[in-house]
Amino acid sequence: MRGRTRRTLTISAVVGCVVALLSAPNAVADDVIETPVTGSTTGDGVTESYVSLLAPLPPSAGAHPAACDRIGYLRVRAEDGPADAADADAVYVSMPGFIGGAGSLEPMARNIVRASAGRGQHVEVWAIDRRANCLEDHLGLTAGAARRDPSLAFDYYVGKRQIDGHTYSPVTQKDAEFLKNVGLAQTVHDYRTVLDQLPPQVQRTKVLCGGHSLGGLITGALVNWDFGDLPGYQLCAGYYTLDTRLAGHIDAADLLAKLQQALPIQLTVNFSNLIGAAMPYVSVTPLTPDTLAMVMSFAQAAELAPDTPSTAPARIPRELNYDLSVNLFSARDLLGFLTGQPDLRKANATNAAVLGAVTADISSPIGFLRASIGAPTGTVVRKNFPTPYGSSDTAMGMVGGGKTVSPEFENGKLIEWRNYDQLPAEGVRTVDGDVYTTPASQVTDVHQFAATLANPHADGLEWFFPTRLAAESFEAQLGSRQGDLANLRYPDGIRKHPVINLDAAESGTVRGRPGDGGPVVKLEGYNHVDVGTAAWKQNNGKPEPLSDQLTEFVGRHVLTAQQ
Template sequence: MATAPAADGTPGKGTTADSGTAAASRTETPVASTSPLTDVVETQVSLRVPLPASVGAHPEHCDRLSYLRYRSASGPSDSSSADRILVAQPGILEGAGAFDSVARNTVRAAAGQGRHIEFWALDRRSNCLEDNTGIASGDTAKAVDYYYGGAAVDGRTFDGFVTSDQAGWLSEIGLEQTVRDQYDLLAAELPDQRLRKEKVLCGGHSLGGVLTGVFATWDFDGNPVTKADAGFNQCAGYFALDTTISTSLDDLQGNSGDGDGFLNGTLLPKGTVPDTGLGLAAVRAGLRTGILPRFLGLPVVLNPETMNLLAIGGLAARNAPDAESTLLDTVPRNTNLDVTARTLFSKDAGVFLSGKPTIRDFRLTNAAVLGAFMDDNSAPLAFLQTSVGLFDSPGGGRITDKEFPVSNDVQGSPALFGTELKAIPDQPDGPLYTWRNFDRVGAPDDPVHRSKDGTPFTTAAKEVTDVRELARSFAEQPLDFTEDYFPTRLVTDIQLIDDPQLARKLVHPAGLTANPKVTFLAGDGILADHVPADENPVVLPGYQHLDVLTAAPTQNGGGREQISVRLSAFAAKP
């Protein structure tokens, strides 16, 4: 069972299998954090759970499953003694580190009510392909030198970003392996199925809600008559973070009925997920032969290099948020990074096409760079947006409307681009542009930057996430915020889940309603018109899709963050 490590960082009692297997079969390592919530303990747990031989050749370290474990410092060290354990599946292109804020907030909220819960943020196997060594150095310059300068960190040098041709084994990492991994991890950490049924709450964010629904209906022993192994009998309840607990993407079309597709158009830009029009067998053959890419990505904006750069940006913003950024001057000028920067930081189509001015021509603090790529008033893609504040310029720099890729006058596709007015600095080679954090929007010194029609770009009611906490989540987690090598097989399996080869595994459909459930919905997020009304969701005004994970524990106005309050209350129910 999961136990806390000893004070010296060595594994605690129970961290090795009783069968006498090597100590490395299970490790638990303390995670150092600068979080102000010092009464929450975080560790990284890693278990050896080998992939089946049918997967083929793969890196040895990919035979491990990992998760981030959060618990109250005043609570029991043994998971089996916790009051409840929340186990969370990440969304698409998302890693365990994305849950850091909501996990800490929820554990702390429960402890304040005298209950000790744990939050386990799962990391999928594909994350084993990421090399976080440079980020883990804690030094921005070292990280850049590691990934781009051939420098060694802790005796290791970077082997380069993995290509689809190098990741053939990912063609076998689909729905069945993903839910099996969750089952095996729970069974290893909590061997008593009755304890799992009593204490574990299963849930997830975004696509993680669908994965939880599939898990709930899955049969794990091949015998549908025996139900102790069924997914729903591993859980006492379900929680959905801007998603629904379902087995179908169609259920996330909800009230809109637009048919645009949850993945193609709502969560990801069109073209990210291959729309083959083929059956399950043909798609799998395409993945195995390499005709189809083994992991999701685009030539620019969404690929392993750009997501890794986002983590470096988070590191810079954590270490020196108010210092003038030099990050984009130190990384190489290549097509991927240059076109990505133009896509994310162009005032209008003319600037995008000409390439002038570029983001490198502006003086921005490290926090402003992170905000430019992640805030809902600047980031162009809705599924990447958080509500962390707005650009500012004490030196008087102009801030104007950002009209690319969609004009502020015409909201072309809210599910793709969001609904908030977009803003951008407008004086290259001018004054320093800073970042006004979420809790300073609407403060007495706020100049209230406005759109061309006089409307404020944002208000305090629209801001919920602390940019410093967002930076910390990117920079400090050993299992990082993003999933750079998300298996294509996982989403194509979900898209083709009605194929008999998959459907026959979902033999417990009643599992979706077998346990109590709570659903949280970002009021300004991409699913605001997609989640069915009969889900009775708790709606969070001002929240974007990622804010349900990253929102600050104390909100503007002094109120407590409501997901953590309500989720901890749900966990307290018998």
């Protein structure tokens, strides 16, 4: 799969598109623009395109780039399927999770199309690209892909190298003020705009609505929403969750009491406006636009030249945001985090190993960013930060947990990366002999994962995630129905249709929580990100379980209702 997503565009065309979108208010007037994703046809019977929809923000949103009057989605379908999505046997519409872009669900989408074809069905999967993705500058990724240069994206986003006269300048909080008006209500209406590309009869009989992580809660809001002309549940024929739930099951009183004990101010349930007023998009180390863009550059280097020694670590700037990010990903204990030792900047590692250091389940300290993509070569030692080696995760799988390790890169030896399907059957061990992972716990192809993250059409991360959307999604689960949330009028919407819950067994996000009224499928070996990125070929020789279980469920409980 290494060469699967070689997407190419001319640099002059890219620059022209960027300038047109950002500077000319009426430059893009077409309501629907569909663009083939170059290189997405790979012999597996699946093809992709990116669909951009004109969906202007209301005047009350304030000044914003013209590009932000559009939303989009990755359209993934069978090559031999019908051209009109309405004629497909089913359409799965997926909402990504927190800081997730449409690309984060691309491998899953391809797996679903392939699994459905094996059952004699032609289906489509649409992965939504939320509105705030309009602020991302993909020129570095696109130019790097076009020139096959694994260093160009890093040079552009981190090194401030010009590309055809353009210098990367991330959007400031001040320039993104309009995102303070992009909360749950706007996102739910954008969700409907995507669904409305299909006729109502198709929505009610063929459309499966689902989401990953926070995207599940957004989907739950959609189906409970009062749109005035109809309740949201009439837009779908069934639901699916990807390591999440449609309803949060949060004990509001208990949670607020714990928060109140930790804070010096009096909390109210309605706090989204307070948070949104502070900053329009999430920017907390390491989840800052600068850091996320750097991770994108790591991913593209790993896609284009996975086995080449990386030049990026040594060139990471000595600035507070980067220092804290590097310390977080490198530290083996609290002292190491405080002192910056060992220093990732000194690592002699391949491009794939650098990506693994920040995203792999065996190394990343951030639970909701973990993917099971393999393990490093060489000697590794235990990590005891931010939680002790082998401990349970905390905060619903968000922080730490599991057996995390760090390569001994102080000795200067080249650290390479073993893909998910290249580990010995007995597993791999730390320097003191403990098995920290086995093939059974590795499910995502690092090459496909890298290409997914660095997709110039729709990358795997959302660099400017609206703070209001995060706050209101949480607030809704606490039971608030104030302001825009008053439209959550159909609490029984989830029970109107069949639902299946697909849970990552090695993620703590929904551990121990009941399903949304349907079966709960435990995906062994999967971490939080793996539900969207797992490879078609699995180490146990069995069908990829998420796509297999989901398509079987839909065929039995949804598509049979059409007959």
